[in-house]
Amino acid sequence: MILRGTVIGALGAGASSDPVISDGVVVTEGHRISWVGPAALFSGDTPLPAPTESILLPGLIDVHCHGGAGAGFPNADAVGAGRAAAHHRAHGTTGLLASLVSAGEQDLVRQARILAGLVESGTLLGIHLEGPFLSEARCGAQDPASIVPGDPDLFDRVCDAARGTVRSMTLAPETAHFGALLAAMRRWDVVPSFGHTDADARTTAARIADATGRPVTATHLFNAMPPFHHRAPGPVGAFLAAAGRGDVVLELIADGVHLAPETVSMVFDTVGPDNIILVSDAMAAAGMADGAYELGPLEVEVSGGVARLTTSDGSQGAIAGGTARLLEVVRSAVFDSGVALPDAVAAASRTPARVIGMHSERGTLAPEFRADIVITDQQLRPRCVLVGGAPVDTEGSAWKS
Structure with a gap:
């Protein structure tokens, strides 16, 4: 051709x-x-x-995606998960990590086994665990009841159920047993991704230093972490500094909902596309009409294309993932944030391929x-x-x- x-x-x-x-x-x-x-x-x-x-x-690679076409990877059976992957593939995401959320061990093991079959068939590139070793204070759209202190044995059991197909895991730098978890992640060849954290800059920087020598990412920079302050830079300051040194790659959900366009352009101008991964963080509602959906054990309402947790009092809930596909995220980065097209494309193809170790044939x-x-x-x-x-x-x- x-x-x-x-x-x-x-x-x-x-x-x-x-x-x-x-x-x-x-x-x-x-x-x-x-x-x-x-x-x-x-x-x-x-x-x-x-x-x-x-x-x-190049075919786009999404390393943080919870579903689409009405099916969510944290809940769906193999048919539904395959439908979600096919939907994103048809919209330009030719490689995908299926993201889970914090849940009980039984649910994590069940979904890991289901998704492992889709990795083995070539439908998915791997599995991303977003939790459960997160900060309850910065749970965002994660179920606080499902968040637990760092547990290397639980991590091993989930990876065993996934038959070695877990490629990355989001964990809070301040979680318990961090060193043992990091050692277990190295054994399973799992990329650490720091996020959903309430840690200060010093703690975050120390954990980044512990993980040097292998790819490290920051899960959806700015979201589910303390805001940057000039006297308390927090994890954002530590992540930006580390990315500037080439020690961390920053995820950005540049969909026009999670981040202001100016924030996206600032990060690209500061650290460059080799240190940025554009992600969709899409959930089941991607490609679907507004309405009621699920994200793991939590109920979500989508209105005007924006997904938020359903609340008992009708107040505005936390943003609960995205509804855009990755090509739409690239489009927003280019046309709304003014990012150069080659840079936006690199951040959605070449850089994620490198981070998950597939840069010799993808991206x-x-x-x-x-x-x-x-x-x-x-x-x-x-x-x-x-x-x-x-x-x-x-x-x-x-x-x-």
Whole structure:
């Protein structure tokens, strides 16, 4: 297959020094990319297609996603979880970690076993545990009754049920038995992601130092943690400083709900796309109408596309995940926050691929890489998605403007 358009995120003939090829070509053979470069350098026997206004992106990788299409990974059976993954795939997320939330051991073990089968079949890239070793004071949309002190044995049991498919875990830096948990995460090759924390800057910085030498991320920076203050910088200050040194990669939910556009642009300008991962934090309502949903054991009401916990007195509950797909997050970062398109795309493809150890075949348009490619219009709306070189239905009618 020969694709032509503006190519973003490429490494190939004449492409190594320029993040954008204004009239580029991507050639696929089977499941892999065989050639990438400017149309002017193409010398294949097959005639080139005519120039197009399409934009060609690497397949996006979402490392923090709780579901979509009416199904949530913390609750769904294999059919529902597969439907959620397929929905995100059709909207450009060609690689996905399925995120769980804090829950009792029985629920975590059950869902880990279900999702492990989808990882083994290639539907998912892995599992992300968001909890249960979090700060109850910063639980956000997590069930406070399900949050427990750090328990390495419980972590081992969940990873065993997941058959080694857990790729990352969010934990609070101040949780109990942190050192033993970190050692267990190293044994299972699980990326530590610090978040849902009430820790101060000193504690956070010390935990980051404990984890150096391997990828470390910060779960949805700014959300579910104390705000930055000039005399009390808290975890935000520690995370930004560490990202500036290249010691931490920062998750951002740049969906226009979780963060102000100016906050998103500030972080990109401060630490750059190699130290940022754009995530959706999407829950079951992604791609669905407003209404009632679940996030683990908690009830959620979606109104105007914003998900919030349902409260007994009708007051405004905490934001409970997102309803955007990752390509929409990239779109918001570019058009609302003014982030350069190559930077936003890198933060949603190359950087997450590197953090989860899949950068040798995903996240970049380059020869020998998987032919996971997203073709969009000039407004970053999907026209076609290729997964391993095969097109999938983009469900264009479900796109949210």
